[in-house]
Amino acid sequence: MQKQDLIDRSPVRFLEKATNGGLQEGEVAIITSKKGLGKTSVLVQIGLDQLFQDKNVVHVSFNQQSDFVMRWYEDIFTEMAKKKNLQLAKDIKSDIVKNRVVLNFNQDTFNISSIVSTLKALEVGGVKTDALIIDGLSKTKLNAEAMDQFKAYAKEAKASIWFSQNTEGETLETVLPKEITSKADAIVHLAQKPDTIQMEVLKVRGETIKDSNLRLDSKTLLMFEK
């Protein structure tokens, strides 16, 4: 019941609204921005939202420190639970992290197929991936072929994939090369505005969306609707 409350009022609902229903099985989305605007926070909110819905989440990072990722989940969860005045938050927390696996790769030595083979190994081991979150993927590893591999995996495993990319660009044309943007199902961009961080939906399934009312709270780093 309380979990349902968390789902209903999760900041991810706003994102879903802005992206015509959110990401579906088999789809791949990218969140882009300059360094330090809150990409990880958005990814963790998406991850937690999936966990509330009893989905299995695999979170991939490249900093060799799984503790770091787990702390992000702790902090964002605490923020979300605080806002909702949730009782028994502790129980829910220990309940949901059961479904989360953090994978760590060495940026220098890994390639996209090593992520896919680890995910398959997890599946063999009895852990199905419903949502895959990849934070901090190096630009040099991202090309059309990598996108195809992601898409193929998402289709095959019936999973959704979100990953982040650092970029200096601001528009659909400039954030990432066309060979990548054309293959993504959705692209969300964080833009620094004078008094706020605006979330712009650059693309959803072929459509471009001009304005969104999505913002990122500069204190809590949670998404909200203006």
Place this chain on the structure above:
Amino acid sequence: MSFDISKMRNIGISAHIDSGKTTLSERILFYCNKIHTIHEVKGKDGVGAVMDNMELEKERGITIQSASTQVNWKDHTFNVIDTPGHVDFTVEVERSLRVLDGAILVLCSVGGVQSQSITVDRQLKRYHVPRIAFVNKCDRTGANPFKVRMQLREKLGLNAYMVEIPIGLEDKLEGVVDLITMKALYFEGESGTELRVAEIPAHLVEEAEKYREELLDAASMFSDELMEAMLEDTVTEDMINDAIRIGTLSEQFVPVYLGSAHKNKGIQPLLDGVVKFLPNPTEVKNYALDLDNNEEEVLLSCDEKSPTVSLGFKLEDGQYGQLTYVRIFQGSIKKGDELFNTRARKKFKVGRLVRMSSNTMEDINEGVPGDIVALFGVDCASGDTFCSPSVNYAMTSMFVPDPVISLAITPKDKKSSDQMAKALNRFTKEDPTFQTYVDPESNQTIIKGMGELHLEVYVERMKREYKAEVETGMPQVAYRESITQQAEFNYTHKKQTGGSGQYGRVAGFMEPLADKDYEFVDAIKGGVIPNEYIPSCDKGFKASMHKGSLIGYPIVGVKCTINDGQYHPVDSSDIAFQQAAIGAFREAYLKAKPVILEPIMKVSIEGPTEFQGNIFAVINQRRGIIVSSTEDGTFSRVESEVPLSEMFGFSTILRSLTQGKAEFTMEFQKYGKVPTNISEALVKEYEEKRKKEQGK
């Protein structure tokens, strides 16, 4: 004998199993001219390393007990404290950390920083032990000391810099380049004892320059003098050494040495490194607790004239009788001195005083501050503090975790029974995490400890050292019971058996309590229960906590509040209110939705990535949660949480699943709720057992 304390080093060798720690220890003894031949750990010749002085350790190739051995290197004296490598024996590791002043962190050049290295390093950090690193096994295929250096930085967060680079690697390892002197060192002669200093080979000059610059940049953070000298290009060896020493002592810098203990390469510079960069006893701050002053911390001074404060950190029952290894933190210990055991509150006289060099022993008259000596025939337990009678100090009490696993043992015959009692008496004194008791219901002797291997080792030792043959039962997990919701009680205890009766009524509620075992709250108003009987209620609740009604294990995490009650001027008594509280507890307990808790272990498995699928599967089959997996090249480490009850025989299963290429470490993490189906089975099993016992 006048003794220069600044020339003394108490060092430990901390490492992951199989990184070659024991071989390195032996080489260190060898180079210090204490032993004359070098044996392998799992010796083909059956002689075995000197530091591993217990049969069993030799057989398993691991070191269990910490032995302290004194050696001389050039004009310095080292006490080498061999620390156990397996995490099941964590308390012993921690006990030895208390007495050492510096450590050599040994790493395998191929395996690098592995899960156990992380545990060991965490312990070193906790006890603020400065360390130097030694990348061993550089003669192995796949050796890469530079990679290990990076792992020290990334995985352990150490500010690690090479002070040497290798000349050749793998089977071409010839020697090392010393980046401080900028000379090449070769280790020649039959056992590498002849050190040849030469110019750096031409092809390595550029690399050496590069790493030296890195080293100097890092070291200059600790010395303005060095920084200025670098600008003026007037750097001297002493300046570099001083800067590194400052950084190392403050735990902000870790110099990295390399070599191969097995191939006798790189040991002498490492020993020089111990002298140059690790602290002497006067440079380490040690604190004791003043038992006469609320356990206030007292800074000890490594001074001969102050009252003696020393710690008995290891007992040994060997061929020479009972020995107690003692680290002297303050004052001195002389033959004939009177010392006070502050735990046992007993005085004793120092009889024979010896210094141990592994299996040989020399009689001495005096132990100086900072030194490690051994006393004969002192009745004490491991971890006791011995002081001059004028002070009443205890060395910082060490954290002792509760045992998580137990095993019933039955002696096979009468002789074994006597010997078993002797052995248990000894082991429990040596190791606070090893406990024993007789179960009043089954009348069986139960031993408790930190893991399957921990108990196994003691059973083996009984057999070998005490000739006590015992049969062991199935290992039992130390379950707990706890409640999940608030429940009220209102219980009247009334008994009329002629003479004065018993009367007491207790009302209130119990509720779950996080992070604490038990709490009692007195909210009685208007004296409906007189003050004198309040402690009786507390006592009654406490007594109820010993054994839960689900499966008979101790209850934890309960807060009992009493807010109402009634007494009788004649019939009420201490015992009546205790009984009332027990009744009240029983009444509320089942209403409070009790659950069974089980120990959950943090299990970390490491192996080649190709076996990842198998590793994930084996965790999943055992009700485990995969927390994370870290992949680095062909190796990956999987962190998981698995109930202890599912971990029996895990090492065998893991070995067969991964062709022996994966290994795991296990540590107690927390207590967690047992799933309903298993909880029901446990309750049923307990009820059947009780029925059977009642039927007898």
